[in-house]
Amino acid sequence: MTHNSITTRRRLIKGGLAVAASIATPAILRAQGRRDLSILTWAGHADPDVIGAFEETHNVRIRAKEYVGGDQMLAQMAQSPAGTYDLILSDAEYVVQLQQAGFIEPLAPEDYPFDDFFPEFQNFRGHWFDGQPYAVFLRFGFLGLSHNRTAMSEAEARSYRTMWEPRHQGRIGHFDWHLPNLGTLSLLNGNPSPFDLDEAHWADLTGTMMSLRPQVRGFYDYGGMLSALRSGEVSAIPGIGDWITGVLARDGADVTTTIPEEGGLQWTESLSIGARSGNQDLARSFIQYMLSPEGQVKTATLKAYPAMIPTRAGWAKLNDELPGEARRQNMALNGPNALDEIRAGRIRLRELPVQQSLEIWNDAWTRYKNA
Amino acid sequence: MNSPALPARTSGRRLPFLFRRTWPALWILPMPVWLLLFFAVPLGLLVAISFWSVVNYRLTPDATLAAWRHVLGLDFLWASFWRSYGLSMASAVVISLLAFPASYAMAFVAAPRQRLILLGLAIAPFFTSYLVRIYSWQVFLTEGGVISSIVQAFGGKGDSLLNTYFALFLGHATLALPVVLILQTIALANVDRTGISAAANLGARPRAILFRVILPAARPGLTLGLLFAFLLSYAEFVSASYLGGGAFQTLPILVTDLVRAGQQWPRAAVVSLLMIASLLVTAFVTVLWAYREKG
Numbered sequence: 026m027t028h029n030s031i032t033t034r035r036r037l038i039k040g041g042l043a044v045a046a047s048i049a050t051p052a053i054l055r056a057q058g059r060r061d062l063s064i065l066t067w068a069g070h071a072d073p074d075v076i077g078a079f080e081e082t083h084n085v086r087i088r089a090k091e092y093v094g095g096d097q098m099l100a101q102m103a104q105s106p107a108g109t110y111d112l113i114l115s116d117a118e119y120v121v122q123l124q125q126a127g128f129i130e131p132l133a134p135e136d137y138p139f140d141d142f143f144p145e146f147q148n149f150r151g152h153w154f155d156g157q158p159y160a161v162f163l164r165f166g167f168l169g170l171s172h173n174r175t176a177m178s179e180a181e182a183r184s185y186r187t188m189w190e191p192r193h194q195g196r197i198g199h200f201d202w203h204l205p206n207l208g209t210l211s212l213l214n215g216n217p218s219p220f221d222l223d224e225a226h227w228a229d230l231t232g233t234m235m236s237l238r239p240q241v242r243g244f245y246d247y248g249g250m251l252s253a254l255r256s257g258e259v260s261a262i263p264g265i266g267d268w269i270t271g272v273l274a275r276d277g278a279d280v281t282t283t284i285p286e287e288g289g290l291q292w293t294e295s296l297s298i299g300a301r302s303g304n305q306d307l308a309r310s311f312i313q314y315m316l317s318p319e320g321q322v323k324t325a326t327l328k329a330y331p332a333m334i335p336t337r338a339g340w341a342k343l344n345d346e347l348p349g350e351a352r353r354q355n356m357a358l359n360g361p362n363a364l365d366e367i368r369a370g371r372i373r374l375r376e377l378p379v380q381q382s383l384e385i386w387n388d389a390w391t392r393y394k395n396a
Numbered sequence: 397m398n399s400p401a402l403p404a405r406t407s408g409r410r411l412p413f414l415f416r417r418t419w420p421a422l423w424i425l426p427m428p429v430w431l432l433l434f435f436a437v438p439l440g441l442l443v444a445i446s447f448w449s450v451v452n453y454r455l456t457p458d459a460t461l462a463a464w465r466h467v468l469g470l471d472f473l474w475a476s477f478w479r480s481y482g483l484s485m486a487s488a489v490v491i492s493l494l495a496f497p498a499s500y501a502m503a504f505v506a507a508p509r510q511r512l513i514l515l516g517l518a519i520a521p522f523f524t525s526y527l528v529r530i531y532s533w534q535v536f537l538t539e540g541g542v543i544s545s546i547v548q549a550f551g552g553k554g555d556s557l558l559n560t561y562f563a564l565f566l567g568h569a570t571l572a573l574p575v576v577l578i579l580q581t582i583a584l585a586n587v588d589r590t591g592i593s594a595a596a597n598l599g600a601r602p603r604a605i606l607f608r609v610i611l612p613a614a615r616p617g618l619t620l621g622l623l624f625a626f627l628l629s630y631a632e633f634v635s636a637s638y639l640g641g642g643a644f645q646t647l648p649i650l651v652t653d654l655v656r657a658g659q660q661w662p663r664a665a666v667v668s669l670l671m672i673a674s675l676l677v678t679a680f681v682t683v684l685w686a687y688r689e690k691g
Contacts, residue, residue, distance in 0.1 A: 094656060096656065096657060097659075099452075103453045103454045104454060243641030244641065249638065252538065256538045256539040256540050256556070257540065258538055258539045258558060258559075384658055387658055388657075391650070391654070392470075392472060394645050394653065395475070395650065396472065
């Protein structure tokens with residue numbers, strides 16, 4: 026009796042397992058074929074609208090690890106074993122540090138549509154070492170003076186100097202990062218290379234910054250800037266751009282970014298392949314996808330923060346499909362556009378400090394905040 | 397063989413006796429483990445890290461005083477320290493004063509059953525995320541927000557209240573008020589009623605009863621409430637950064653800035669240790685005062 030019941034149970038289990046296996050097999054096979062691609066990136070880039078098509082085509086799941094700021098990105102790389110990240114989306118000025126630390130792989134130039142880039146963006150500074158690219162320029166934007174139109178007109182915003190006016194006292198906001206803030210104030214001081222300053226000019230710059238402190242309302246992160254600019258809590262924020270005001274304008278807020286007479290900065294985001302990545306083929310396909318006209322339009326209209334794009338084909342597709350957005354983002358093919366600003370010499374690249382260490386700039390910013 | 401105070405009379409009673417001896421030991425045992433896990437080890441690690449260095453954004457074990465030298469050499473350190481300390485102490489005092497009438501009502505006016513319901517309502521905000529509560533304050537305080545719209549409707553200017561001490565205080569109160577309410581209510585409810593009756597029977601006025609009977613008797617609990625309000629406000633980061641904003645740079649903001657800027661964990665550890673030291677001194681002094689014998 027006992028023996029009989031055991032065999033029955035065994036039979037039952039065996040049969041059950043067989044049934045379960047046959048039901049689950051297709052799902053398991055699908056899942057087995059799917060690969061994971063990890064990317065270390067600023068927030069918002071792993072939006073399904075952007076990467077969904079790629080995931081579908083290549084049966085891959087993209088796992089994004091988001092960071093805030095280049096320092097955190099470098100720390101993340103330094104603390105993770107090689108090969109943890111297949112792809113790295115970084116600010117262009119940090120590519121040199123990534124390359125020197127051996128965190129990224131050299132790329133084959135023929136894999137990417139560099140010929141389709143506008144000439145300004147080919148051989149981009151800090152991306153090529155010994156004739157080999159280590160990063161591919163993906164998107165860019167300008168930084169100037171972003172302002173709420175009801176509090177500050179475009180005419181007023183023609184100089185950074187306007188932030189010191191008594192009527193903006195307690196009405197100037199800051200993005201809580203030293204580099205773009207010090208960079209724009211350095212432009213105001215008339216430094217032709219805003220990040221390459223000797224001791225005297227550096228001292229002048231910190232002096233200029235400190236004199237702005239009484240005007241300051243607060244130091245904000247991404248979300249804080251959106252709400253402060255929209256509500257009119259602050260009149261203006263220096264050193265940011267359409268990556269904030271574009272998001273607000275899309276929702277109908279009366280805000281814009283003006284590049285003052287003293288000039289503006291350019292931020293740039295680039296894609297690299299992580300050193301000893303186990304998925305280099307997929308990573309390469311991903312960069313190719315993002316550089317295709319389709320990917321370029323998607324990244325130009327990224328929900329988290331829009332950007333301009335470096336490829337001619339991308340511009341053409343954007344002008345074709347979203348002419349309004351192309352005009353708003355200053356990427357109109359016929360007529361004046363962002364490239365004219367670059368060619369007129371009004372735009373400087375955002376860079377890491379040349380003569381001081383990053384730490385000195387960091388400390389100056391902390392001192393400014395605590396003043 | 398056994399303690400002479402409690403001799404085992406028969407062998408049959410030995411087992412319960414042993415059980416009686418081990419029972420308290422079982423309860424005491426976790427304490428040193430918890431203390432070690434949640435206090436001594438983290439604190440030891442913090443002290444150790446403060447002597448480490450950061451090489452290429454990587455925290456590296458070391459024995460250097462660099463972080464201590466850097467932080468103690470910051471010219472704005474003590475200004476930020478006293479700003480942090482003063483603001484939180486001010487918040488703690490105001491929160492305690494605000495909470496007192498409500499606690500008094502719950503302890504002496506409400507019936508025990510009502511008291512439970514009222515206390516439950518006071519704790520209810522804890523069921524939502526603190527971050528969400530702070531963000532919702534922004535809706536009220538911002539320019540064109542709820543409060544400024546009401547002020548404008550009555551002909552006022554209706555400026556934004558964000559980045560003011562008032563906003564920072566609201567954040568502190570959101571965090572600490574429920575805790576203070578509970579501590580104060582328990583302290584007041586436990587005041588011996590016979591003392592109060594005696595004072596009343598002997599003709600003491602309500603004012604005198606409050607100041608000479610109730611407050612001295614409830615002093616330890618009330619002081620503990622104040623201390624907790626201070627502890628919570630002092631270490632508070634979220635409302636300092638989202639409501640107080642740039643106007644009030646506090647030490648918790650400095651800690652995050654130091655970590656963000658170049659992963660300076662050792663320097664952040666030094667600031668944290670300063671905060672812990674000042675907290676311990678404050679707590680020690682306050683508790684001594686709360687439990688001191690009447691002189």
